[in-house]
Amino acid sequence: MWAEKYRPKTLDDIVNQKDIIERLKSFVEAKNVPHSIFAGPPGTGKTTAALCLAHDLYKEGYRERLRELNASDERGINVVRETVKTFARTRSMGEIPFKLMILDEADNMTEDAQQALRRTMERFTETCRFILICNYSGKIIEPIQSRCAPFRFTHLSRNDLINRLRLIAEQERVNIQDDGLEAILEVSEGDLRRAINTLQAAASIGKPIDEERVYSVIGRVNPVDVREMILLAINGDFIGARDKLREMILKYGVAGSDVVRQIHIEIFRFKEIPERWKIKLADVIGEVDFRLVQGADEEVQLSALLARLVEAGYEMGGGARRG
Amino acid sequence: MKHKPKSLAEVVGNKEAIQKFDSWLKSWDRGVPKKRSTFLYGPPGVGKTASVEALVNDLNMELVERNASDYRTADAVQRFAGLASQYGTLSGKKRLILFDELDGIAGTEDRGGLRTITEVVKSAMCPIVLIANDPYDPRFSTLRNHCLMIEFKRPSAGEVMRHLKKICMREDVAAEESALRFIAQRSGGDVRSAVNDLQALGQGKERLTYDDVSWLAFRDRKEVIFDVLRTIFYSRSCEEAKKAIDMADLDLNMLFEWIYESIPHHLKNPRDLAKGMDALALADLYRGRIRATQNWKLTRYVIDFMTAGVAMSRGKTEPEWVPFRFPERIRMLSKSKSERQMLSSIGMKIRRKCHLSSVRAVKEVIPYLRIIFEDNSEVALGIARWLDLDEDMIEYLAEPTKRAFIPP
Numbered sequence A: 001m002w003a004e005k006y007r008p009k010t011l012d013d014i015v016n017q018k019d020i021i022e023r024l025k026s027f028v029e030a031k032n033v034p035h036s037i038f039a040g041p042p043g044t045g046k047t048t049a050a051l052c053l054a055h056d057l058y059k060e061g062y063r064e065r066l067r068e069l070n071a072s073d074e075r076g077i078n079v080v081r082e083t084v085k086t087f088a089r090t091r092s093m094g095e096i097p098f099k100l101m102i103l104d105e106a107d108n109m110t111e112d113a114q115q116a117l118r119r120t121m122e123r124f125t126e127t128c129r130f131i132l133i134c135n136y137s138g139k140i141i142e143p144i145q146s147r148c149a150p151f152r153f154t155h156l157s158r159n160d161l162i163n164r165l166r167l168i169a170e171q172e173r174v175n176i177q178d179d180g181l182e183a184i185l186e187v188s189e190g191d192l193r194r195a196i197n198t199l200q201a202a203a204s205i206g207k208p209i210d211e212e213r214v215y216s217v218i219g220r221v222n223p224v225d226v227r228e229m230i231l232l233a234i235n236g237d238f239i240g241a242r243d244k245l246r247e248m249i250l251k252y253g254v255a256g257s258d259v260v261r262q263i264h265i266e267i268f269r270f271k272e273i274p275e276r277w278k279i280k281l282a283d284v285i286g287e288v289d290f291r292l293v294q295g296a297d298e299e300v301q302l303s304a305l306l307a308r309l310v311e312a313g314y315e316m317g318g319g320a321r322r323g
Numbered sequence B: 001m002k003h004k005p006k007s008l009a010e011v012v013g014n015k016e017a018i019q020k021f022d023s024w025l026k027s028w029d030r031g032v033p034k035k036r037s038t039f040l041y042g043p044p045g046v047g048k049t050a051s052v053e054a055l056v057n058d059l060n061m062e063l064v065e066r067n068a069s070d071y072r073t074a075d076a077v078q079r080f081a082g083l084a085s086q087y088g089t090l091s092g093k094k095r096l097i098l099f100d101e102l103d104g105i106a107g108t109e110d111r112g113g114l115r116t117i118t119e120v121v122k123s124a125m126c127p128i129v130l131i132a133n134d135p136y137d138p139r140f141s142t143l144r145n146h147c148l149m150i151e152f153k154r155p156s157a158g159e160v161m162r163h164l165k166k167i168c169m170r171e172d173v174a175a176e177e178s179a180l181r182f183i184a185q186r187s188g189g190d191v192r193s194a195v196n197d198l199q200a201l202g203q204g205k206e207r208l209t210y211d212d213v214s215w216l217a218f219r220d221r222k223e224v225i226f227d228v229l230r231t232i233f234y235s236r237s238c239e240e241a242k243k244a245i246d247m248a249d250l251d252l253n254m255l256f257e258w259i260y261e262s263i264p265h266h267l268k269n270p271r272d273l274a275k276g277m278d279a280l281a282l283a284d285l286y287r288g289r290i291r292a293t294q295n296w297k298l299t300r301y302v303i304d305f306m307t308a309g310v311a312m313s314r315g316k317t318e319p320e321w322v323p324f325r326f327p328e329r330i331r332m333l334s335k336s337k338s339e340r341q342m343l344s345s346i347g348m349k350i351r352r353k354c355h356l357s358s359v360r361a362v363k364e365v366i367p368y369l370r371i372i373f374e375d376n377s378e379v380a381l382g383i384a385r386w387l388d389l390d391e392d393m394i395e396y397l398a399e400p401t402k403r404a405f406i407p408p
Helices: A018-030 A046-065 A077-089 A111-123 A158-171 A178-188 A192-205 A211-221 A226-234 A238-251 A256-269 A275-293 A298-316 B015-030 B048-058 B074-084 B111-123 B138-145 B157-171 B177-187 B191-202 B210-234 B238-247 B252-266 B270-293 B296-311 B328-354 B358-375 B377-387 B391-398
Strands: A036-039 A066-070 A099-104 A128-134 A149-152 B037-041 B062-066 B095-099 B128-132 B147-151
Touching (some): A018 A149, A046 A066, A046 A128, A077 A099, A077 A111, A158 A178, A158 A192, A178 A192, A178 A211, A192 A211, A226 A238, A226 A298, A238 A256, A238 B252, A256 A275, A256 A298, A275 A298, A275 B270, A298 B270, B015 B037, B015 B048, B015 B147, B037 B138, B048 B095, B062 B074, B074 B111, B111 B138, B191 B210, B210 B296, B238 B296, B252 B296, B252 B328, B328 B358, B328 B391, B358 B377
Parallel strands (some): B037 B128, B062 B095, B095 B128
16 A cells, blocks of 8 residues: 555655654664654654654664554553563663554543553663654643653645655656645645545546546545434434434444544534524533443434434424424 | 235145135035034134135135124124125125134123124024134133134244245345244244244345344344333323333343334424433433443433433324334344454454554545455555455455545
């Protein structure tokens, strides 16, 4: 996949996030890396930077000295603890006495897991340094934050994205037109991985890559038809809306929290919903979001939200709609 | 219901019984036989009523039919059967009088009716057929003496299965053998319920698999569940609604699913529905808390909200007779389980190579892979090799997805 094929392998290859790269290079020079937090939006180079750091630090031996974990897959405290223990326990030969552990999606860890992580980090700090990767550093508990060097990754600039995409297109001998490029930029919202995946998918449909091909990819890739579901509810079709919801959750494996977030965004975009209703709905949405964390059934809670939307639609139509 | 046998040949099994019935009926052509009535008996759904209707159709006779609700008094019986049994039809067709569901005759009040039926049977000038599940009920002892007793036995699972296969062919449904066998075995010889189950599960589908039917284990409780649901949706007080739980030994989570599935059909007014769903959402919240804390005392609140909470939501909705539906979600869950497992395994493969969690891989990479695999097989194979995907995974990704294109 192109997203992997064209991933930079050393810090010198990384074109953007200049300040960060400078600091990381100085770590390599000093042969010392503090515990760090790489925070920022998706697709901005956090994982790449961490991997390149490891590569430059350890050169050929980096596979044994590097371990990647992510919080979504390895959920429990114990998994993290055991894995780290086994990994960090052994001293490494050579100039650099510590190993590197990359913990991705660290903001997905529960507070308890993070507490345990902090103790583990302290215990094995001689033999293992951590790089925590997350979208929001605010979700990392304070004791960990205070022990880590913070790195804020920002959205990639338009030019950086364009240059990268054009480079890949050239290497892969794919003709990409300006409007196609624009479309890709628009849909990726600064996420380089998404942009490259879109590019590759569009290329597989046919060349040259123009706006139409890109939209075709977007349409097929976006399974969250939240807008359509909301419309169904507002127009009184609870069962239709619920079926759509069910399809999203059961068939496409979309997480309830993602649906809630999308609903939140969409509701505020809807011109047809009066302002005071938007506030009322925001309250319900917030409640649903909260309950999901408490372990409630995603579909049931979201259906209750849909029922409120049906009610809202009914009220908006002066109660005259077919109920 | 459209698969009810129209002719005697279509009835499942019981060839001997049908033969007996047939020759008795035909004997009326030669004059009034000694036994003017025949008593068909056996378990429900094995073809007693169906045989009568089919034979009457075959022989082009007029059928006069009554069942349990009409046996209240001697008068009622006399009114409909008395004359009918004596005089010929206007059309010239031969007439047959059927007393179905005789078990439905209640105790002493209907004695009058029962006595009148016996009189009718003794003196009828046209064939009379009685149907009951248990003919050896002491109430029927006098009646039995005047009747030709014909027993209908349960058809074997194999016979039921063959019948189901025929229906599948007629309806253009490709059903797995194991699925049909399951339905047949579960029905315990009740052909009617087997056909109903087949219809409920297979309707509108091109293919029926074993997974689709395996929830049938719950069917036995269906009647009980309907009563409970009716109580919950139509109670006028909290007390009444809460009592629904005691009506039967039901799994709470299962009951929850039934209520959740049926609620939009029974609370049609949007305000009522919103309130009802709120109640269910609260009940669910407590379920989650119980799971998290293992504090089972909270169950009483789950019950409160899912019974009384839902019942009290009814404000504007008019009560009407609406059937209850099986929780669609349960059926879908088992079906989609294999799909989600597939997604998850592909996610794991991607995760190794792309430095992503499998969860994100499913959401952020697989949709693009689908497009690449669907449209461009050369590149796809390269990627498949690189990711180490097996045949099933490749097939899954290459399956065309039908989705509408929504312009931004």
